[in-house]
Amino acid sequence: MAMRPKSEMSPPPSDQRDAVIEELRKGAQLADCLRQQLELIPELGRRSAALANVSNISTALVSSASMLESNREQYSCSSSDPGAAAYAAGASGSGGGTGARNGAIARTRKAKHRRGTHGEELPIREVLTETPENDGFHWRKYGEKKILNAVFPRSYYRCGYSDEHRCPAKKLVQQQNNSDPPVFMVTMINDHTCSSLFPADDQPHSSSNSATANSQVLDFTKASPSSAAGVWRLKKEEDAGMSVTVPSYTHDELASYSSLPLLSPKEWEMEMEMKSLFSHHSGGGT
DNA sequence: GAAATTTGACCATT
């Protein structure tokens, strides 16, 4: 909803932008180191909560770097530098080489012109990320399509509450390459309206705890067992004997282990409010 | 049994 005057912002010089990207990448690497250190925490509760937080930090950093790279792609596209665009789109050439590069560029351009049923321009946001599943929303897959000149199929998700709350948010996820970890192009279409509905009215049929009532949970732990991008990383790191970026604990478990878990800022505020309310009454029920 | 995913068919757009 909030229309940021992004288009009015002049791009930083590319040197500076590259430096920022570099710093963000370093931050992500450091977060990874930190994660390894956190593995050593003996207490399961603290460890898993800390791991989850580090994972979020890492995701935020990688996403930010990707966004900057996307911007670079836009600017360099307009100034005729397809090489940079291909780089920004994650086309590292590892995917089989059957014209994936061209596909990535063409697709990116096309996504900018996506339209709704009435021909109106839809709000589109494209992000390159290694963790397409880790955006805190509940998505439901409704299709998958092999895309021309693309090595990997594109997956189509809609908000898990698109029915209940008429939330128009959709998300297209397409793996860009086969690197380790793989990079995914995530195209977000429309904003979530469901998230603004949750604080107002609890879902009547939901179980009584607030974490499930608010749907912005990382429930990709139970996502598709075969091809959903969300599980890719889990499976892979499991194979490698590593511990997991997004641990396979449920949101509730994490929430009970620690008070610092996977809440969106909005949820976090609510939780805090709830807690202060309860501490006001502190044991004085009715 | 319910819920989520898969997958081929169908539809709209270019």
Place this chain on the structure above:
DNA sequence: AATGGTCAAATTTC
């Protein structure tokens, strides 16, 4: 006509 996006029945998983 080709391609991308969505639907919906079948299948799978919990």
